Amino acid sequence: MNRQQSQDLIAAILEIPHEGELQVLLNGVERLGTRFNDCAISQNVLKQQATLTLSARLEQKKTSISINALDDQELIKRSVEQVFATCRHMPDDEEVMPALGDVLPSLEYAFNAESDTIEIETVGAWAAQACSAGAAAGIDLAGLLAHAKMFTAYGDSAGGFAHERYHRSDYHVTATGTDGSGWAEHQGVSIAQGDVMAATGRAIDKCAGAQDPTVFEPRPVTVILEPQAVGDLMAMAFWYGFDQRARDEGRSPFSDFDATLGRLSFYSDPAEATFPTVAFSSDGQALAKSVWLDEGKLQQLFTNRYWANKNGLAVKPAPNNLVLSGDGTSLEELIRSTEDGILVTRFWYIRSTDARTLGFTGMTRDGTYRIENGEVTYPVVDMRWNESVLRVLDNVVASGKPVATGEFMAMAMPALKVEEFHFSSLSS
Amino acid sequence: MFDLLKLACNSATRAGCQFADARYLSIRKQRVVSRDHALSSCSDGDDRGFGVRVLYQGAWGFASSPTYTADEIEKVVARAMRIARASAMALREDGVKWAPEPALTLDFKSTCRQDPFAVALEDKADLLIAANEVMLKNKSIKRAQGFLSFKRVQRWYVNTEGSELHSDVTSSESAIWAIAVGNDDFQERDWKAPASNQGFECYRKQEFLDQAERVAAEAEEKLSARLSPEGDFDIITDSENLSLTIHESVGHATELDRVMGYEVSMAGSSFVTRDKQGDFRYGSDQVTLMADNTLENGLATQGFDDDGVPGQRWEIVRDGIFQTYSSGREFAHYIGEERSRGSCRADHWSSIPIVRIPNLFLMPGKTPLSPEELMADVKHGLYFEGMDSFSIDQWRLNFQFGGNAVWEIKNGKKAGMLKAALYQSRTPTFWNACDATCDENYWQPHGVTNCGKGDPMQIAQMTHGAAPTRFRKIRICRGRDS
Numbered sequence: 001m002n003r004q005q006s007q008d009l010i011a012a013i014l015e016i017p018h019e020g021e022l023q024v025l026l027n028g029v030e031r032l033g034t035r036f037n038d039c040a041i042s043q044n045v046l047k048q049q050a051t052l053t054l055s056a057r058l059e060q061k062k063t064s065i066s067i068n069a070l071d072d073q074e075l076i077k078r079s080v081e082q083v084f085a086t087c088r089h090m091p092d093d094e095e096v097m098p099a100l101g102d103v104l105p106s107l108e109y110a111f112n113a114e115s116d117t118i119e120i121e122t123v124g125a126w127a128a129q130a131c132s133a134g135a136a137a138g139i140d141l142a143g144l145l146a147h148a149k150m151f152t153a154y155g156d157s158a159g160g161f162a163h164e165r166y167h168r169s170d171y172h173v174t175a176t177g178t179d180g181s182g183w184a185e186h187q188g189v190s191i192a193q194g195d196v197m198a199a200t201g202r203a204i205d206k207c208a209g210a211q212d213p214t215v216f217e218p219r220p221v222t223v224i225l226e227p228q229a230v231g232d233l234m235a236m237a238f239w240y241g242f243d244q245r246a247r248d249e250g251r252s253p254f255s256d257f258d259a260t261l262g263r264l265s266f267y268s269d270p271a272e273a274t275f276p277t278v279a280f281s282s283d284g285q286a287l288a289k290s291v292w293l294d295e296g297k298l299q300q301l302f303t304n305r306y307w308a309n310k311n312g313l314a315v316k317p318a319p320n321n322l323v324l325s326g327d328g329t330s331l332e333e334l335i336r337s338t339e340d341g342i343l344v345t346r347f348w349y350i351r352s353t354d355a356r357t358l359g360f361t362g363m364t365r366d367g368t369y370r371i372e373n374g375e376v377t378y379p380v381v382d383m384r385w386n387e388s389v390l391r392v393l394d395n396v397v398a399s400g401k402p403v404a405t406g407e408f409m410a411m412a413m414p415a416l417k418v419e420e421f422h423f424s425s426l427s428s
Numbered sequence: 429m430f431d432l433l434k435l436a437c438n439s440a441t442r443a444g445c446q447f448a449d450a451r452y453l454s455i456r457k458q459r460v461v462s463r464d465h466a467l468s469s470c471s472d473g474d475d476r477g478f479g480v481r482v483l484y485q486g487a488w489g490f491a492s493s494p495t496y497t498a499d500e501i502e503k504v505v506a507r508a509m510r511i512a513r514a515s516a517m518a519l520r521e522d523g524v525k526w527a528p529e530p531a532l533t534l535d536f537k538s539t540c541r542q543d544p545f546a547v548a549l550e551d552k553a554d555l556l557i558a559a560n561e562v563m564l565k566n567k568s569i570k571r572a573q574g575f576l577s578f579k580r581v582q583r584w585y586v587n588t589e590g591s592e593l594h595s596d597v598t599s600s601e602s603a604i605w606a607i608a609v610g611n612d613d614f615q616e617r618d619w620k621a622p623a624s625n626q627g628f629e630c631y632r633k634q635e636f637l638d639q640a641e642r643v644a645a646e647a648e649e650k651l652s653a654r655l656s657p658e659g660d661f662d663i664i665t666d667s668e669n670l671s672l673t674i675h676e677s678v679g680h681a682t683e684l685d686r687v688m689g690y691e692v693s694m695a696g697s698s699f700v701t702r703d704k705q706g707d708f709r710y711g712s713d714q715v716t717l718m719a720d721n722t723l724e725n726g727l728a729t730q731g732f733d734d735d736g737v738p739g740q741r742w743e744i745v746r747d748g749i750f751q752t753y754s755s756g757r758e759f760a761h762y763i764g765e766e767r768s769r770g771s772c773r774a775d776h777w778s779s780i781p782i783v784r785i786p787n788l789f790l791m792p793g794k795t796p797l798s799p800e801e802l803m804a805d806v807k808h809g810l811y812f813e814g815m816d817s818f819s820i821d822q823w824r825l826n827f828q829f830g831g832n833a834v835w836e837i838k839n840g841k842k843a844g845m846l847k848a849a850l851y852q853s854r855t856p857t858f859w860n861a862c863d864a865t866c867d868e869n870y871w872q873p874h875g876v877t878n879c880g881k882g883d884p885m886q887i888a889q890m891t892h893g894a895a896p897t898r899f900r901k902i903r904i905c906r907g908r909d910s
Binding site for chain 2: 031033034035036037038039040041042043044045046047048049050062063064065066067068069071075079082083086089090091092093094095120121123124125127128131132140142143144146172173174176181183249250251252255348349350351352353354355356357359361362363365382384386388424425426427428
């Protein structure tokens with residue numbers, strides 16, 4: 001749906017008689033997803049969906065309702081009536097905030113016109129070519145090739161309106177040999193045949209080097225974490241720890257924290273070229289660049305409007321992407337400068353173990369290798385680790401250039417060289 | 429409702445499909461969330477639409493739409509056919525092998541004595557806020573929260589084999605939790621009212637108030653708890669804690685699609701390879717793990733699965749020996765079974781069915797045994813209650829789990845709360861270390877409503893269960909440095 005179509009639909013909904021304030025959020029997606037394993041397509045899905053969320057506010061009361069039938073005028077009208085009827089029964093909540101009423105430009109940093117031409121057959125053909133490459137190498141390939149065309153629009157009865165179209169591509173592929181596997185991905189707002197085949201080649205190469213892994217007895221050791229591993233860890237750290245209100249209320253690892261965390265910067269920016277995103281939030285707030293760590297120094301964390309107003313702070317909405325700066329050192333150089341270490345392709349199943357210290361656990365997966373005297377020498381058996389992100393950031397001694405990663409959240413992350421990373425047990 | 433779905437199947441048959449099915453879903457949801465003295469949100473959802481799956485020359489195609497009209501049905505079938513042709517660009521040898529299933533007519537309705545959507549919002553608010561206020565009376569508690577969540581899924585299913593199926597399932601879930609701050613720390617404690625396929629009748633205000641008082645007191649106690657010791661200890665898990673361990677180390681490990689590599693790129697595969705069927709010692713002879721998609725009020729009890737196969741009951745592990753997998757019609761042939769176990773489910777009308785964990789539980793001990801008697805035989809160990817940190821590798825072998833509350837056991841009795849305790853093991857090592865489980869009087873179900881699997885991710889729900897169970901010499905580590 002383009003800006004005008006969204007504006008017309010939202011205006012029509014806002015004209016439905018209602019007593020208080022009405023906010024309308026409209027999301028649409030057309031997503032092609034081709035999944036394959038054993039070098040054959042196993043699942044092929046086209047998802048076309050739209051969701052209309054109506055939020056009613058009556059002074060300090062607020063409720064919402066979501067429906068998916070955008071062409072059913074009667075249902076929309078009934079839903080507006082229902083959401084206000086429910087709202088009347090809500091108890092007051094002092095944290096309810098009025099709509100902003102801002103009209104925002106369609107910045108569309110994450111819109112890629114070339115991506116609009118990708119069709120079912122295109123995705124099927126690229127997946128088939130990847131499968132052929134795996135078959136030719138005698139390696140099982142499994143992966144997902146997905147591409148989504150989306151839009152989001154917001155309007156409110158205070159006059160606010162915003163609309164953006166955007167794209168999202170996700171290709172990740174696992175290559176499995178007789179005793180070891182490799183993995184690679186391409187993430188971003190566009191994808192082409194070359195991206196698919198390049199990632200496929202990387203996964204096959206990783207797999208070739210991962211066969212017959214040897215046990216490395218788990219101990220604290222220098223690690224080089226490739227961007228997916230860094231992204232998985234930083235995303236968990238962000239959502240567990242980077243909330244200003246929790247910090248102010250003593251429920252955060254950053255309560256009473258005034259040290260620096262290494263020297264990297266950690267920020268969010270919808271205009272970040274590596275992995276741009278939509279530039280407004282689901283309640284119609286403009287998203288600008290927000291810095292969470294400035295060269296390691298903690299800044300104001302994400303802060304909602306209520307908490308910001310109450311405490312005289314700047315509003316810093318929850319972001320749509322995460323970026324960790326790097327110093328641009330190549331992966332080869334990171335390896336060359338490491339005497340005794342482990343190279344990690346990917347992390348898996350990261351979970352919090354201690355909120356107070358921002359401690360997490362997880363596994364290595366799909367390509368874990370020993371580094372000795374500046375060279376990758378042999379693959380090692382996957383390991384579990386238990387580690388605090390506070391310590392990880394403090395122990396970064398070198399880093400790469402941020403690249404797009406993140407299946408569930410847009411991120412730009414560099415490879416990191418981290419000293420004293422705590423491996424705790426063996427996997428298989 | 430069936431007529432348009434039949435139109436889809438007829439259209440697919442005319443187009444030359446080997447098999448097709450069509451599902452229409454009407455999904456109603458409500459989630460009410462409390463924060464301290466207020467409700468922080470109340471969100472309703474009404475979501476309807478249909479999906480058509482076609483098997484054409486050995487390749488799958490699937491398309492869906494929210495617009496339920498005859499014209500749209502024809503368009504969606506044509507789109508599914510187009511996708512099937514695209515799928516055929518990289519076809520598995522001989523294509524999909526589909527297990528036969530007789531035509532079935534079934535109408536299933538879950539038990540719902542009090543429709544949660546008909547309960548006034550004020551009553552829901554009263555339940556949650558009253559519990560929060562009890563928790564906030566404890567001065568250490570700086571945040572009290574809770575939620576009530578309800579879902580009603582009405583499903584109509586038709587396939588080209590002549591099956592006509594309908595289900596109407598209402599499920600309910602609730603939890604409260606408190607965050608205590610003090611002693612240079614913060615700690616969280618929760619209570620989950622067991623999620624199940626039932627209505628609002630599950631929830632009683634007095635139980636919420638009683639649990640709220642306990643939750644707050646134990647959150648406060650966690651602040652001053654000692655750090656867990658490390659080393660090998662005997663442990664006892666309560667039914668909620670072990671439910672998650674069953675889910676991760678048995679449920680996912682015995683999904684046949686994972687074993688066959690269909691989930692390699694995302695959730696991973698499994699160490700339970702096909703050669704282990706029938707003689708692999710999964711656990712001690714105390715361990716019998718039963719799958720049962722007919723379990724009363726179980727979250728995976730839906731009458732039939734999304735392959736059109738009725739719910740079944742089967743043993744996954746009997747007396748410690750691995751028996752068989754959870755499967756769908758596409759996968760049964762891989763283990764020489766003629767029929768699917770009926771465990772293939774989709775989370776939405778726009779999602780395709782995939783093999784999901786069934787209701788799965790550890791059978792209670794056959795001889796009378798109370799939790800006190802179980803603990804009496806532990807000289808120095810740990811008692812894990814509730815769910816906390818959980819992580820497992822992509823083969824479902826190496827795992828590490830915490831507990832929402834953990835107590836030290838000394839000389840057969842609880843001896844104070846511990847902080848940051850985690851148990852780490854490998855699946856067969858752990859289950860073979862089981863030497864006793866309490867009897868049926870102490871067996872409890874626990875619903876899981878957020879099981880993620882598939883790519884793109886689908887969220888499923890199922891019920892697990894166990895009685896308090898003892899495991900000998902399990903490695904304990906901790907999530908915080910001393």
